[in-house]
Amino acid sequence: EIRDHVRMVISPFGSHIYQFRSKKELLHAFIDVIKAHRDLYHEKKIRHRDISLRNILLSEDEDQSVESCRPGLLIDLDFAIKMSDISRRSFLTNLRQGTLPFMAAAILMEKKTHDADHDLESFFYAFCWICITREGPGRSRKGFKFERSSLTLWSGEPHDTPHQMGFKKLGTVLSASTFEDTIIADFHPYFDDLR
Secondary structure (H helix, E strand, O other): OOOOOOOOOOOOOEEEHHHOOOHHHHHHHHHHHHHHHHHHHHOOOEEOOOOOHHHEEEEOOOOOOOOOOOOEEEOOOOOOEEHHHOOOOHHHHOOOOOOHHHOOHHHHOOOOOOOHHHHHHHHHHHHHHHHHHEEEOOEEOOOOOHHHOOOHHHHOOOOOOHHHHHHHHHHHHOOHHHHHHHOHHHOOHHHHHHO
């Protein structure tokens, strides 16, 4: 497949998901982008295939109050594929697509063709990532050491193959107790009620 490199300069359409103003807004934004994903899949017959924190925005709105919830926006369809194109472009559908730390374990391990349920798994990883790396609305976690966190199990070591990353990731989510002891244990206290 030949891809054209195009650069467009536009004013920002939204804020990064890290700029959420409250847990309520964060949760509503995730609900919005999951609904957008559902609509892409069921109504437009499109698989997104690159769910990551870079592709989730908060729409700008006039109401800047903490009580208001800005809608979540799902962006970046660079890796998206129409389901009608899958058989025609089968050689592309089996390629690993996405942002490694947020990719579904089965995709990293090349066990499956990328489908909607893999994108839903990516939303889950993105949400957990925020709960670990942020300490509240718009604030990075003070003193956070990525290399000492459980997120290294999802992002891999420099020498890890994608298959090894998928295996490690699977190891953190298959068992409820392992998930609680590794990922949930790293949640910042601000997110305690979301555990």
